[in-house]
Each structure stands twice: as C-alpha cells, then as structure tokens.
Amino acid sequence: MDKTLICLGSGTLIAYLALTLTRPDVAAEGLESSVEMLLQAAPWIIVSMFSAGLVSELxxxxxxxxxxxxxxxxxxxxxxxxxxxxxxxxxxxxxxxxxxxxxxxxxxxxxxxxxxxxxxxxxxxxxxxxxxxxxxxxxxxxxxxxxxxxxxxxxxxxxxxxxxxxx
Known part of the structure; x- marks a missing residue:
C-alpha cells in the first residue's frame, strides 16, 4: 500500500478521533460532509476508472x-x-x-x-x-x-x- 495514503489516512483518523473527544459536533459535521462528497464523487470515480481502463486497452x-x-x-x-x-x-x-x-x-x-x-x-x-x-x-x-x-x-x-x- 502507498505510504502517502497510509500517512494521510492515519492523520485523518487521528484528527477525527481528537475532534470526537474535544468537539464532537465538528467531527459529526465533517463526517457528514465527507459522506456527501463521497456519494457525489463515487459515480464519477467509477466511470472514470472504467473509461481509463478501456482507453488504456484501446x-x-x-x-x-x-x-x-x-x-x-x-x-x-x-x-x-x-x-x-x-x-x-x-x-x-x-x-x-x-x-x-x-x-x-x-x-x-x-x-x-x-x-x-x-x-x-x-x-x-x-x-x-x-x-x-x-x-x-x-x-x-x-x-x-x-x-x-x-x-x-x-x-x-x-x-x-x-x-x-x-x-
């Protein structure tokens, strides 16, 4: 697995845990916002990956x-x-x-x-x-x-x- 991804993921997880303990409302809003962005981006990501795979073969x-x-x-x-x-x-x-x-x-x-x-x-x-x-x-x-x-x-x-x- 990519070291950058591990570091970024770990940092994000630590930030969410710290915010959950200190400012749970901000952590909840951040999580809600993240899920909304994921749901919005997921179709684009999936279609793009399939398109890129097809282009790489064609x-x-x-x-x-x-x-x-x-x-x-x-x-x-x-x-x-x-x-x-x-x-x-x-x-x-x-x-x-x-x-x-x-x-x-x-x-x-x-x-x-x-x-x-x-x-x-x-x-x-x-x-x-x-x-x-x-x-x-x-x-x-x-x-x-x-x-x-x-x-x-x-x-x-x-x-x-x-x-x-x-x-």
Missing amino acids: VDPALIARFFGTDSGLLGIFIAALMGTLGTGSRWAMYPLAAGLLAAGATPGAVFAFMTSWQLVSVTRLPAELPFLGLRFTVYRTVISILMAFIGGVLFDIVWAKFPPEK
Whole structure:
C-alpha cells in the first residue's frame, strides 16, 4: 500500500478521533460532509476508472510514445499542452487519463503540460469567458497559459531527469 495514503489516512483518523473527544459536533459535521462528497464523487470515480481502463486497452502505447514519448521532444510537449485545452472532463476523468498517458510511455513533461493546460484553459469555458473579459484578454490569457504549460513541461522533464524517482 502507498505510504502517502497510509500517512494521510492515519492523520485523518487521528484528527477525527481528537475532534470526537474535544468537539464532537465538528467531527459529526465533517463526517457528514465527507459522506456527501463521497456519494457525489463515487459515480464519477467509477466511470472514470472504467473509461481509463478501456482507453488504456484501446490506445496503442507505441502511438502515445511516438507523440508524447522521449523521442517526440519539444513538439510532443507542445502537442500535449494543446490537447489539454480540449479536456472537458472532471478531475475524476482527467487524472486517470493522465496516469494512462504516463503508463503508455508519455514523458512526465508531456503529461505535466497536458494537465496544466487542462487546468488553465478549456475550450468549453472560453465562450463563458469572452463576454466578461473580452476577446483580447481571453486570447492573451489562453496563449500565455498554453506557453506556461509548455515551458512547465520542458522544465518538468529537466527536473525529472535530474532527480529520478526511487525504484
């Protein structure tokens, strides 16, 4: 089991136990809120996991490696940054997709660029932004956000190579 999950779970359990003893009303409200969020998120999580599993079987890892792998270089990171703008899913859909890209051979920098541009820019949100902020602001913000995702992806690959994960 993941050490981070164990630490976070233990810390949460200890906090609930401490609150139950000192402020039981806050602990009860926190538990109620947590159950509500779980019930709201559970369908998204389940569907996303099944979708990610299906995509991982349908998408050829060689294709992912060709477009987003080590040999794709800067172009792969840039394409990933552009593709992230098309992401319309919730985090429950996008994180499993990003994990699938990594597992299929995409570089960490390409996945970083994909996730960052998804967070910063979504083509489905642009029509809502335009009337409030105007065309000039929206275009500048979009272009700069994609460039930030690209630059971040390049830097991420550099840092990842310098400090590789422990095996």
